[in-house]
Amino acid sequence: CFQGLTKSQNRANMSDIVPPEVRPKPAVPAKPPNGGSTLLGYIGIDTIIEQMRKKTMKTGFDFNIMVVGPSGLGKSTLVNTLFKSQVSRKSAGWSRDEKIPKTVEIKSVSHVIEEGGVKMKLTVVDTPGFGDQINNDNCWEPISKYINEQFEKFLKEEVNITRKKRIPDTRVHCCLYFIPPTGHSLRQLDVEFMKRLSHSVNIIPVIAKSDTMTVEERQEFKQRVRKELEMNGIEFYPQKEFDDDIEDKSDNDKIRRMHLQEMMPFAVVGSDKEYQVNGKRVLGRKTPWGIIEVENPNHCEFAQLRDFLIRSHLQDLKEVTHNIHYETYRAKRLNDNGGLHPITSNDTQKIYDFHP
């Protein structure tokens, strides 16, 4: 029988050999790629990806989400639906016919959830009383104050001489703003809130309880809302103005961002009840005229919101908060308080950390 020649195993086959690219903006004058720097074999540099992944999984991470909107818009239900678990304040033992507070309160609840070996400490910050009063003047102030207090906490830790290995991160990474599905346009309260807060936190506007609108009404409403946001100069997340600040945004990211912005604000429906539809158990709302499937993209945009928020932009939300919003706060603060009211250590104790 015919014996084939033994193949000589060339080390050079072991990985993709790509000549070193020169990055468009080198921070340090790097040597130009000449023949001397071509890789001749596998080194193992790409294992750093695995090393980094392992490290993240070991340490876990924090995520803090704030929900803002008048009561009754399904905020808690939506958060529970997003994270498929009872993570919001209402479910943690508070009754639904609790009185609406006279001023805006800030209540936060933390839980640890784990999936696929990844541990996340999720903190949901609720703002009961927002927009519920007769006179809602300045109702955004306690919220703004809370956000700044978290920045302040982080800053204080960061400027210590002896610092913790990992500074606990309570900064609000994402603020879901609930727009009532009036079908007309944004209310003045909505505009005022978003205008003031879009510079200190990532705001993601959502149209709540969107099952009260037909698909056409929904599209029209969305367009009107988007136009109003644009007219008022409100940059909601993902913000175009930060594209050039963060180096790691590729062109693809920019295109994705534009597509996303065209679909926002997402019109969502939340539910924590399951029903049987076509042999499958799905989350939905049962009405006499049919079952609204929460995760069905034809019914509402919940799935898109979830994918956007959790599956693709979770890390980016944290990074924008850390690299941009926090840095802005820090720069203002170190520049002699520039406009922020001085926060003493007494204030930080007013926040409830509710542990059932």
Next chain:
Amino acid sequence: MKFLGGQKVLPRSCQQGEGVRAVPLAGHVGFDSMPDQLVNKSVNRGFCFNILCVGETGLGKSTLMDTLFNTKFEGEPTQHNQPGVTLKSNTYELQESNVRLKLTVVNTVGFGDQINKEDSYKSIVEFIDAQFEAYLQEELKIKRTLHSYHDTRIHACLYFIAPTGHSLKSLDLVTMKKLDSKVNIIPIVAKSDAISKSELAKFKIKITSELVSNGVQIYQFPTDDESVAEINSTMNSHLPFAVVGSTEEVKIGNKMVKARQYPWGTVQVENENHCDFVKLREMLIRVNMEDLREQTHTRHYELYRRCKLEEMGFKDTDPDSKPFSLQETYEAKRNEFMGELQKKEEEMRQMFVQRVKEKEAELKEAEKELHEKFDRLKKLHQDEKKKLEEKKKSLDDEVNTFKQKKTAAELLQNQAQQAGGSTTLKRDKERKNFF
């Protein structure tokens, strides 16, 4: 998808030790993609890794780097006549699959060549500190861009030990002692093909015991993560790694391998029986690169920062046990500075006012003088005028007198003509005599 049942399970690693409740998930949420999201961002940003090679000239530092990274870095072997130790750093962009690495290799040039080596370690320490300082400066800036900062801090220091076979040189001990709190030191025995296997084992034991007895802290590969604990602890026991570097390839069997060819045989670089090169590569790059970076940032850099800030006069708590924050000290210093500025401003203003006054006085003086001069001149002029007028008057008087006399003479003449003409001659004579 993990279900934690209906139980209240406290998570294994809870960062703050608070009893934060764990809740089960009723379905796939999708945040398990988080590590991927994070990794993707890092990949887009690129990584950087900085290695410092400390060792005497001629120990094969550059060759080892070439061998480790499978490439030929530029540079010529240095001469032995350097007057002092300088550090030369070169940055290279390497790429493997989609990972871009900015590798900086820093070489100590002239280390160990001088007659008096007492200060040899100083330039190395200064270099390392300078990188920390640069990072600290960036971190302390008000408007900073830490996320795009090119990190030049040294992540790993390969200390090259000469293969004498006996023990560490005192220069090595002194240098390593100075460096162990500033950088992750990985000691390696260079050109280890000069030592036989049995001698090598003894040499390694001697080195390790000397390091321990002198209290030198070398980098320990981390053993807290189960997946790498075993291999790391094995490797820890193989330190210092005895390496051989070579970029030349020799055919062994039917493969081309990196090796050094001698008349009595060939030393294969990647053969674990011949040397520990593979172990070094494994540990340095494939297993612990991330940990080396992390240790540099969380331990060595923090230590430097703490010392530097304390040196600059910042404290966390003052004797009255009132927490002093960096922030407050910043503000206090800032106020102090502003106060000084104001004082200086005040001083300058006063000086300015003073000067203005002086100048004013001068000008007034000058003005006065001018006025006086003017007055004097005016008076002079008036005097002159008066004199002239007097002269004119006297002249006029003379003229008048003359006229009178003339009229009188003419009158007399007329009278004489009327009296007789005989006397005219006489008159003429008289007239003539008169004139």
